[in-house]
Amino acid sequence: MTGFLSAGADVAGIGETVLTVFLLALVGIGAIPVVAGLAQFLVIPLHAVRNHYRETGPYLPNVAVVIPAWNEAAVLPMSIERLMGLDYPPERLRVYVVDDASTDDTPAVLAACAGRFPGRVVHLRRDEGGQGKAHTLNHGLREILADDWMEALLIMDADVIYEPASLRKMTRHLADPTVGAVTAYIREGSRDPKGMTRFIGFDYLAAQAASRRAQNVAGAMACLAGGAQLHTRENLLAIGGQIDTSSLAEDTVTTFRTQLGGRRVVFEPHARVLAEEPAGVDALWKQRLRWARGNVQITSMYRHLWFRRSVHPGLGGFFFGVFWFAILLLPVAMLLTATGLIGLYLLDSRLAGEVFGAAVFVPIATFVFMVTLTMSVDPGTGRKVWREALLFPGAISFVVLLTAAFPGLVPLSGTAETVWTLFVYSWLVLCIPLAYGVRKLEGTRWGRPLTPLALYLVGFGPMMCAITVDAYVKEFRGAAMTWDKTEKTGRVAA
Amino acid sequence: MSAVHQLAGAGQPYRVSPPVVLSADELARCGGRLPVWADPMALADETEADRLRERRLYIGLAVALAVVVLLFLVRTAVLAA
Structure with missing residues (x-):
């Protein structure tokens, strides 16, 4: 009987280890677009030669x-x-x-x-x-x-x-x-x-x-x-x-x-x-x-x-392939990262916190590096849009990143801490349907005053991800290829 | 799908366009100054200026790296405090 229980405990232990490795792998795969983006931007200065x-x-x-x-x-x-x-x-x-x-x-x-x-x-x-x-x-x-x-x-x-x-x-x-x-x-x-x-x-x-x-x-x-x-x-x-x-x-x-x-x-x-x-x-x-x-x-x-x-x-080439699929599959990567983090949290909250704490500086540093380098290639335009550059992932994401970078910034404990942590881990996915909601909001009678605010809160980046998800769905369903022409009004400054 | 092993046009002479000749009237319409497109040396200078302008990317790289390092140091200091 003791041997049976011991074997059961071993199997459970192995299962937990396998699951932990799997969830860590999900987080790792989800980080590929970040690494691909960083690699791409590190190459840009080589254009000088x-x-x-x-x-x-x-x-x-x-x-x-x-x-x-x-x-x-x-x-x-x-x-x-x-x-x-x-x-x-x-x-x-x-x-x-x-x-x-x-x-x-x-x-x-x-x-x-x-x-x-x-x-x-x-x-x-x-x-x-x-x-x-x-x-x-x-x-x-x-x-x-x-x-x-x-x-x-x-x-x-x-x-x-x-x-x-x-x-x-x-x-x-x-x-x-x-x-x-x-x-x-x-x-x-x-x-x-x-x-x-x-x-x-x-x-x-x-x-x-x-x-x-x-x-x-x-x-x-x-x-x-x-x-x-x-x-x-x-x-x-x-x-x-x-x-x-x-x-x-x-x-x-x-x-x-x-x-x-x-x-x-x-x-x-x-x-x-x-x-x-x-x-x-x-x-x-x-x-x-x-x-x-x-x-x-x-x-x-x-x-x-x-x-x-x-x-x-x-x-x-490898570089171009990774670059192409990093953009095309970005929503999938975000889903994998969120799933991995939430799974790890449910399995071992301390491990999830350690993984997140250790890894979070990489996307933050990548984002800061990309934004700074991007603005430097055309400083005139960069000076006009620096706020939108910082809020590209959305004001909510900005706060999430800030609190992740500086963990002591929001002193939480108990249930509040659990809710906040789960919100942070799941925001990568939650922001996509919310971006879809911003589009729907624009069509309502409150749309005109509220849509710009909602856009800054949810962000332009998540909106692009939501559009990519919409593209998957439309292509999967074989939706008609309609050409929706963008209305032009002559706003361009000559 | 065919494979690309060699660039089309490799080894061929560079494309050239006939020289632009401005009449006195056309020159007068340009304010008496030869436009850049009518002067091959000015075109070459313009290209060289653009080529050198690309070196500003090094400054961008240096600034971007400095910002990241600064952020890392601030974060380390805040977490240590």
Whole structure:
């Protein structure tokens, strides 16, 4: 009998050890995106020496600018005016606006622009529209490629405004015959950014100015910015002369096809472009859901590429694969970490506290490092959005991190301590449905005054995670691929 | 899916565009000063300036590391107190 009990105790002990190791493994796996983010940002300073500037040349090709437009009368005049004023040889620049059967004043606005800049602004009209940006672009591409004038093609959005020197700073990279495409640094360009647009301002600073430098260093670009992608004619022809219409991420497909065709894609951080971005949660959700669903589709479309350097040394590399999946699976990682911590707490609260206490400084230091480095790549924008940078994970997360970094800050004991600890461990997951709630709140009658407050409390980062979860669900259900166009009002400061 | 072992265009000569020649009228419209795009040396200088500007990333790295170290020291001091 004693032997039986002893054996039972041994089995229970082994089971507990196995469970503890499993839960620790969950916490460890959940930390991969943090490590991946840190690795990516540690690479950024290498762009000072590992860049493409020494391989550029004074190349000023004939550039056709193609602008897909649907009801863009409010923003087109300014965009075209700025394009015509670019510091670039005028006879080497033509603008083709592909009007996707607009129902507003777009045709009249374009007629006025074409009259003002004869031969340099071309209006291409589709009689039946609504199929999405890729179809609209393809209509323009067919017309432009039919003529051999074009040597390089700039795809941009109707609301985007280029700084005067930006185009020639992009074309210089095309002098290198191994380069197929170049993208620019898109910045949120509202005259008076507030709330959401400030968050997007920081998001673009991190995802474009900072992250794309790391991708330059790694030799693999995830995505050419939809509003600023310059292709050589050879590259366009090599990828089929058409933009992909089978996914919601046509820009990413174009980027991958270019690189898989053996051509390089370069990010030019000093070619600066201003864009109008959504000011409301719902508009942002629709835009980012399209992007997130596109990324899920790309992951499946290129499933034979990941972690296979034999297919492509950059895109198939370990660094790029980890970077890609760290973003795509971030909500899963957050769920694993929270599950691991809560499980450990229920199993052995002291061990959970030790693990959390020992490990918590890593994400805090990573966050502080990433924010500081991101703001340093464009200090002008950084000074405008530093509050949103600190509150990117949300004010609640900020307090959670602060109390985790300085455990004595909140003197709690007993039940209150247990509740607080469980809240801290589960917040990584709780913030996702709450972010969804912020979107729902915007649609209510209290939405206007309360949504900005809720956004700052819950955070922009959790909102991106909630959108990614929504993308998983929509793709799993096979939801229709609708193109929810972001409304543009001409807020961009020229 | 095809494998990429060599860059397309490797070994080919660099792309060149014909030189930009400005007429007297065009030059006058530019205020009498040659625009940057019409002067290959100015274009090269601009690229060199951008290349050197990238060295500011080192300053960013130094500041970011300093902030993290400072945070670590403050945390250590607070926890020790």
